Amino acid sequence: MDKRVGIYIHIPFCASKCAYCNFYSLIGSDKLMTPYCDAVISHIEEYSSQLDGVLIDTVYFGGGTPGHFGTGRLVSILNALKKNGHVLLDSEVTVEINPGGITKEELVKLRRAGFNRLSIGVQCANDGMLKNLGRTHTFADAEETVSFARQAGFENISVDIIYGLPSQDKDSWAETIAKTASLKAEHISCYGLKIEEGTQLYVFKDSPFLPDDDVQADMYLYAVEMLARFGYRQYEISNFSRRGYESKHNLKYWLGEEYIGFGAAAHSYIGKCRYSFIEDVEKYIERVSQGQVVVEYSEKMSDFENAGEYLMFRLRTTHGISEEEYYDIYRLKMDYVLELLRKYEEEGWALFKDGRWRFTPTGFMLSNSLIGELLDAQTRQRTQISKPWQTESAEEDSQMTLFNKRPLTQGLFGGRRLVGSQEPT
Numbered sequence: 001m002d003k004r005v006g007i008y009i010h011i012p013f014c015a016s017k018c019a020y021c022n023f024y025s026l027i028g029s030d031k032l033m034t035p036y037c038d039a040v041i042s043h044i045e046e047y048s049s050q051l052d053g054v055l056i057d058t059v060y061f062g063g064g065t066p067g068h069f070g071t072g073r074l075v076s077i078l079n080a081l082k083k084n085g086h087v088l089l090d091s092e093v094t095v096e097i098n099p100g101g102i103t104k105e106e107l108v109k110l111r112r113a114g115f116n117r118l119s120i121g122v123q124c125a126n127d128g129m130l131k132n133l134g135r136t137h138t139f140a141d142a143e144e145t146v147s148f149a150r151q152a153g154f155e156n157i158s159v160d161i162i163y164g165l166p167s168q169d170k171d172s173w174a175e176t177i178a179k180t181a182s183l184k185a186e187h188i189s190c191y192g193l194k195i196e197e198g199t200q201l202y203v204f205k206d207s208p209f210l211p212d213d214d215v216q217a218d219m220y221l222y223a224v225e226m227l228a229r230f231g232y233r234q235y236e237i238s239n240f241s242r243r244g245y246e247s248k249h250n251l252k253y254w255l256g257e258e259y260i261g262f263g264a265a266a267h268s269y270i271g272k273c274r275y276s277f278i279e280d281v282e283k284y285i286e287r288v289s290q291g292q293v294v295v296e297y298s299e300k301m302s303d304f305e306n307a308g309e310y311l312m313f314r315l316r317t318t319h320g321i322s323e324e325e326y327y328d329i330y331r332l333k334m335d336y337v338l339e340l341l342r343k344y345e346e347e348g349w350a351l352f353k354d355g356r357w358r359f360t361p362t363g364f365m366l367s368n369s370l371i372g373e374l375l376d377a378q379t380r381q382r383t384q385i386s387k388p389w390q391t392e393s394a395e396e397d398s399q400m401t402l403f404n405k406r407p408l409t410q411g412l413f414g415g416r417r418l419v420g421s422q423e424p425t
């Protein structure tokens with residue numbers, strides 16, 4: 001038994017709704033927390049025979065706001081996982097919390113139970129902007145929570161920050177970066193705001209108070225440069241860490257490794273199959289308790305789709321892609337992709353080093369469209385090899401099949417979430 005997987009637990013409860021949030025999370029439904037916790041535990045128990053054959057080396061409690069769920073419930077779920085699966089002793093066990101939303105005593109309980117990494121939603125160092133975003137904490141709360149976490153024994157802390165906020169200019173972004181660095185976390189995630197339909201911020205979509213694309217681009221490049229000066233190495237489009245503190249769990253998503261999700265709206269990727277559970281807490285509780293199916297979506301991935309994901313996800317990271325690796329895994333050539341990458345190199349968007357191709361910071365910024373072009377090239381090459389007689393429109397059809405099944409990976413301006421709704425909030 002040497003197959004390693006990550007476990008994702010989705011906790012879709014929050015104390016209040018942030019103005020930019022379009023994630024599935026419930027407000028004012030705290031009475032559902034205990035039944036939900038019981039349902040997740042039952043689900044893990046029901047799944048125990050499948051967990052039997054794998055080693056769990058990362059566990060991630062995301063949301064929502066898991067910190068709002070109550071430490072007792074979080075610990076019960078982690079204990080259920082340990083009882084029903086092989087959670088390795090040196091596993092990375094992360095929980096997302098919000099500043100000011102958890103006490104020192106609760107953090108001590110979490111640490112003692114085996115949680116060893118915190119992801120804290122700091123978002124911004126300006127209290128006025130935090131208020132406008134509907135956040136219920138201040139930057140001082142963030143400082144206090146980090147201090148409590150250190151006292152509780154957490155040696156691996158990540159903080160999230162957002163750029164492109166209403167009224168945010170380059171100076172206030174620089175202040176957020178500097179103050180965030182002063183928290184001395186091991187890891188920083190830095191996301192560009194995307195205004196989504198259905199959020200409170202949507203009415204400001206075309207407002208002059210929002211930084212335009214050029215300003216956002218400057219903010220991103222500034223963050224890459226300044227965070228490097230503060231000792232944070234970029235390893236993914238939006239993620240930076242001290243050496244050795246990259247998120248092991250999130251790297252599984254980007255490197256195409258396997259993970260199993262539990263909870264309403266949780267996604268999984270295992271055995272070349274992607275599936276997700278129903279995005280409704282009450283239905284999830286009811287169906288799990290009645291032993292009914294909770295899978296809402298599933299898709300068996302073809303080798304070609306997996307090869308597309310290799311390009312999409314690995315190019316999000318500084319690990320990048322390699323021609324040999326691609327051929328070894330998928331038995332596919334990537335001549336057309338390489339042709340484009342060489343062009344991107346001339347533009348300063350990609351670089352080739354130690355046998356691997358990766359994007360530069362400017363390339364990351366444009367990654368949405370660049371990855372789209374690379375996938376087009378991959379489809380073209382496949383079409384020509386397998387069906388040289390295929391017409392241009394048939395070629396477009398085969399391309400649409402790949403792209404329409406799932407959205408392209410979200411790039412710099414593509415929002416804050418990786419496919420699977422399983423990134424920190």
Ligand code: SF4
Binds near residue numbers: 016018021
């Ligand atoms: S952004 Fe995070 S904390 Fe805010 S409402 Fe959404 S899920 Fe909850």
